[in-house]
Structures are given as C-alpha cells and as structure tokens.
Amino acid sequence: MRKLHAETALLPTGWKRDVEIAIGDEGRIASVADGAPRSRDPEAVAILLPALSNVHSHAFQRALAGLTERRGPGRDDFWSWREVMFVFLQRLGPEELEAVAAMLYVELLESGFASVAEFHYVHNAPDGSRYANPAETGAGIAAAAQSTGIGLTHLPVYYAQGDFGGVPPGEGQRRFLNDPGSFARIVESMPQYLTRADDRLGIAPHSLRAVTPEHLDAILSNDPGGPIHIHIAEQTREVDACLTWSGQRPVEWLLDHAGPDARWCHIHATHMTEDEAIRLARTGGVAGLCPSTEADLGDGIFQFRAFTEAGGALGIGTDSHIGTDAAQEIRLMEWAQRLTQRARNIAAPPNGSTGRTLFDATLAGGAQALGRDSGAIATGKWADLVALDADHPTLTGKTGDDILDSWIFAGDRSCVDRLWSAGRLTVKDGAHVDRDAVAARYRSVMARLLA
Structure with a gap:
C-alpha cells in the first residue's frame, strides 16, 4: 500500500x-x-x-507530424493529406511502429493523459501480405504501452473497401485490409498481449465508407464485449458520398441501422444536422473530438451546443498527433466554438468555470469511451x-x-x-x-x- x-x-x-x-x-x-x-x-x-483518457490515437502518425505542410499542385484537404500518409506508411515495419508508439505514449503521459484508445488499422506488411502472427503489429502497440506505463484500450480496426458501395480499395490501403475471418483472428490473438489488469480490448469498424453493412453486422456479432469506436461524418465529401449510396447521412444511417449505444465512441462526428446531434446524444455514446487534428485537416467544427444540451458525452483525443497536449485539445474544443459563435465561455453554465465544465465532461466521457474504471x-x-x-x-x-x-x-x-x-x-x-x-x-x- x-x-x-x-x-x-x-x-x-x-x-x-x-x-x-x-x-x-x-x-x-x-x-x-x-x-x-x-x-x-x-x-x-x-x-x-x-488524469484524462485519450479517446483516439493512430500512433504511427506521430512520425508523420510536420511532414505534410507543403502545398500540392491543387487544393489541399483531408483527401490529399491521406495520400501523403499512405506513402509514408509504407516505410514503417513492426519495429518502427513500436518505437514511434512508445515515443508518442511518453508525450501523452507527460501532457496529462493516463490512458489511450489506440485505433489500430496497420495490420499487414507493406506489400499487403499478412504477417504469420495475425496480431504482429498490435503486439507492438501493447509492448509500447507496457514499456511506457500508459493504460491501453486496444481497438483493432476493420477495413475492407475503398468507399461506399463496395468500391475496391486502393494500393495505399492494402496494409489495412481484412475480411471477417482474418479480423476475427486478430481480435482473438490480442488478449495474450494485453496482460495488465487495466488493459482493455474493443473493436473499431473504421468508417461506413470502409465497411460494408454485411461486414459491419458480422464483426458486431462477434465483438469481445469492450468499447466500439468508429470514424463518422468527418468530411463533407463523406456525407455526400453516403447520401448518394444510401439516401441518408452517415450519422443518420448508423443510428437507423447499427443501433449504437453507450459502448460506442463516435470519432469526429463533425458534420451532423441538429437532429442527428440530438439523436446521437440520446444513445448514451461518446462523441470523440480531436480538435488539433480536425483543425489541421480542415475537417470542420462539431455541433457542440445541440449535442451537449441533449446530454451528449464528450471525449478528447489527439488522432494524428499534430498536437499531443491534453490541455491544448480541451482549449481548442472551446475556441472553435468561440470563433463560430463570436462569444466567450460557450461550454460553461451561467456563472460557471469553462475549464472545470470541459475537464469534468472529457474526464467522464474519456473513461466511458475506453471502458476504463477511472475518471475520479x-x-x-x-x-x-x-x-x-x-x-x-x-x-x-x-x-x-x-x-x-x-x-x-x-x-x-x-x-x-x-x-x-x-x-x-x-x-x-x-x-x-x-x-x-x-x-x-x-x-x-x-x-x-x-x-
């Protein structure tokens, strides 16, 4: 004691x-x-x-931070950034991934995060072939967490298509790809590497554009019982493509077809209507905001007022790790609202502290999103x-x-x-x-x- x-x-x-x-x-x-x-x-x-929980991390992207700030021949946006990321990723093997993750986790701990949800989709070798150990790269993430001491909720990511409607994936996505059977083997292999009492295992369908409805049903019917995270409505192009494919917006489709509940963490959830924000809040799930990454990628600004006034839970993450500071992420969440609403202290109740309000919210939402018995x-x-x-x-x-x-x-x-x-x-x-x-x-x- x-x-x-x-x-x-x-x-x-x-x-x-x-x-x-x-x-x-x-x-x-x-x-x-x-x-x-x-x-x-x-x-x-x-x-x-x-201490806070970080609800969203792609650890390998810490090595990319600062290398995407040169303008291309046309308009730069999330999609052009993604192509640069695909190219850079081809250089990283399991040893490099583990070393980068360990450095990131050191930085997160030093900034005030005690735990992290690792949204891990780099499963295959650079040429797209499968490693002999289905959990080869996930084991490296677990080793990085254990060596640095950060609490880990590991989220193997399912990724199978290039866009809505079964569009074939591109060459840059070959390291991410699985089918339901190979994904099940990854999930089944991970517990042997998650050996600490506070380690957790969940799953993450990458996004509606990367997972068919049939495969979403398959992986949800075989989940290990932990948290479920998904990228949703990050970009307007994603919303438009979902409308073309299904006649519904991404959050609307998810609510109507997947039945998300309090175990779910909806990463970004940027482009929602007010009705979608209210409906999502009422599921009890968490909206996982990553303000520095969302600003860096030009994603847009979250429907904060509608979501929180409906009782929605919030968490913060550092996503691509262009920033790795817990206080900065909370600050940027509020500042984005101030810029759009041209007012101050948006999150606080009358006569209340904005810092305390946001700290309490992200503390509780982060613990919930990680399935971690912490937050107080x-x-x-x-x-x-x-x-x-x-x-x-x-x-x-x-x-x-x-x-x-x-x-x-x-x-x-x-x-x-x-x-x-x-x-x-x-x-x-x-x-x-x-x-x-x-x-x-x-x-x-x-x-x-x-x-």
Missing part, C-alpha cells in the same frame, strides 16, 4: 484540502480522506487531479492521477476552478509535474521516467525513415 498526500485535490465532491490517498498494489485507489495531516509515509504533491479520485477506481506544478507561473497562487481554467486556457504540458496510470508512476518532475531511452530509440528510427 502506497500513500499520497495532496495539499489540494479535485474529488467527486469538489476541491478539498489535505487529501490522503492510499493506492493498493493492484493500482486501484484503496481509500481517500480529506482534512488528513501529512504523516511521514505519504509522498507529497501540491495539486492533484484525476474515488475508492475502487484505477489510480489515474496527475499532479500539477503549483510553482509554475501559470498556476502560482491559483485555487479551486481557477487552477483548471489556468492550466487549460493559459498553460500546457509544462504544468504537469507527475502522473500515475493505474498506480504506475510514469512522469516525475515533468518528464517521463524512461524518456531518454525511448527518445533515443525514436531518433534512431526517424533517422532511418527520413534518410
């Missing part, structure tokens, strides 16, 4: 002083008490929060905890919800002092405990990839 003492901590009942937390050997919170004097045993921190400093929850540096210029002198407002809207990863994932101390004094070794391996891999 280990103990932490926080001068101030955010508990489910609000901000409390002198909080003592006991963490069991299995990584769960054994007890929480406020008003507790510091004894000789506990480790002391100044500001303690429950409370007995029985995983000890996913983040300590902020009270001496940081952005935080000094701040108390209560001003701490969250300052970290989210004026701070960044440099405000993070320590982080525990399921009781595993992964970040100390602002740096991952194994940063140097992970970064050295990453630099070696990048030198080969960019040679």
Whole structure:
C-alpha cells in the first residue's frame, strides 16, 4: 500500500484540502480522506487531479507530424493529406511502429493523459501480405504501452473497401485490409498481449465508407464485449458520398441501422444536422473530438451546443498527433466554438468555470469511451492521477476552478509535474521516467525513415 498526500485535490465532491490517498498494489485507489495531516509515509504533491483518457490515437502518425505542410499542385484537404500518409506508411515495419508508439505514449503521459484508445488499422506488411502472427503489429502497440506505463484500450480496426458501395480499395490501403475471418483472428490473438489488469480490448469498424453493412453486422456479432469506436461524418465529401449510396447521412444511417449505444465512441462526428446531434446524444455514446487534428485537416467544427444540451458525452483525443497536449485539445474544443459563435465561455453554465465544465465532461466521457474504471479520485477506481506544478507561473497562487481554467486556457504540458496510470508512476518532475531511452530509440528510427 502506497500513500499520497495532496495539499489540494479535485474529488467527486469538489476541491478539498489535505487529501490522503492510499493506492493498493493492484493500482486501484484503496481509500481517500480529506482534512488528513501529512504523516511521514505519504509522498507529497501540491495539486492533484484525476488524469484524462485519450479517446483516439493512430500512433504511427506521430512520425508523420510536420511532414505534410507543403502545398500540392491543387487544393489541399483531408483527401490529399491521406495520400501523403499512405506513402509514408509504407516505410514503417513492426519495429518502427513500436518505437514511434512508445515515443508518442511518453508525450501523452507527460501532457496529462493516463490512458489511450489506440485505433489500430496497420495490420499487414507493406506489400499487403499478412504477417504469420495475425496480431504482429498490435503486439507492438501493447509492448509500447507496457514499456511506457500508459493504460491501453486496444481497438483493432476493420477495413475492407475503398468507399461506399463496395468500391475496391486502393494500393495505399492494402496494409489495412481484412475480411471477417482474418479480423476475427486478430481480435482473438490480442488478449495474450494485453496482460495488465487495466488493459482493455474493443473493436473499431473504421468508417461506413470502409465497411460494408454485411461486414459491419458480422464483426458486431462477434465483438469481445469492450468499447466500439468508429470514424463518422468527418468530411463533407463523406456525407455526400453516403447520401448518394444510401439516401441518408452517415450519422443518420448508423443510428437507423447499427443501433449504437453507450459502448460506442463516435470519432469526429463533425458534420451532423441538429437532429442527428440530438439523436446521437440520446444513445448514451461518446462523441470523440480531436480538435488539433480536425483543425489541421480542415475537417470542420462539431455541433457542440445541440449535442451537449441533449446530454451528449464528450471525449478528447489527439488522432494524428499534430498536437499531443491534453490541455491544448480541451482549449481548442472551446475556441472553435468561440470563433463560430463570436462569444466567450460557450461550454460553461451561467456563472460557471469553462475549464472545470470541459475537464469534468472529457474526464467522464474519456473513461466511458475506453471502458476504463477511472475518471475520479474515488475508492475502487484505477489510480489515474496527475499532479500539477503549483510553482509554475501559470498556476502560482491559483485555487479551486481557477487552477483548471489556468492550466487549460493559459498553460500546457509544462504544468504537469507527475502522473500515475493505474498506480504506475510514469512522469516525475515533468518528464517521463524512461524518456531518454525511448527518445533515443525514436531518433534512431526517424533517422532511418527520413534518410
């Protein structure tokens, strides 16, 4: 049993002083008490929060960040970016994928994320052939998570067609492709690599444009019982193509034909009508927003007001990892709404804190989307905890919800002092405990990839 003492901590009942937390050997919170004097045993921190969950990651794309900022001969958009991504991906083998994932996970932990949902669709070799081990690349993702200490919800992705209506996939998609049988073998192979008590396994139909209705039914009828994630309505071209194919918009079609519920996380869900947003909210599922990626790719802006006023759950992710900072993602979520509505403090209720409102929402929605028993400093929850540096210029002198407002809207990863994932101390004094070794391996891999 280990103990932490926080001068101030955010508990489910609000901000409390002198909080003592006991963490069991299995990584769960054994007890929480406020008003507790510091004894000789506990480790002391100044500001303690429950740590966030990252609802959407394509780990390999961290290596691509910054390499897509040259304009092509015509109009650049998501679809031209995707072609660049396809080409770059051909250089990455399992060893490179694992090294890139480990570097990313170090960065996520250092920014305040204790866990990540890995939306993993790179299943095949660069020439499209299958590895002897169906879970060859997924095993590397699990190894990267275990070596860095981040909590993992692994989501093998099903991908079978190039566009709506059974359009054949292109050469750039050959590393992603499966049929229901080969996909089942991947899912069945993964549990042997997910060996920690807090590891979770779900599935992810990539998108309606990449999965036929028949295959969607097949994989949903054989899912392992964990979270279900899907890309949905990210681009207007996707919406138009879905209308041409089915006569319905993507979210509308999904709601009418797949019966999504609270286990589902709908990634992006950008282009919805107000009615779709309300209907999606009422399913109990999570909208997984990735604000820095959505801005980088020119996706569009989420139907925030209609969705949240209908009680919709929100989560944040970093997707392509053009940004890897938890506070920045929450900030950009709010700022996008401010730009379109030409107003301030959109998310907050009257007289409420915007930072606290968004932190609470993404904390709860993230835990739900990952199927992770976390999201609060409370007995029985995983000890996913983040300590902020009270001496940081952005935080000094701040108390209560001003701490969250300052970290989210004026701070960044440099405000993070320590982080525990399921009781595993992964970040100390602002740096991952194994940063140097992970970064050295990453630099070696990048030198080969960019040679």
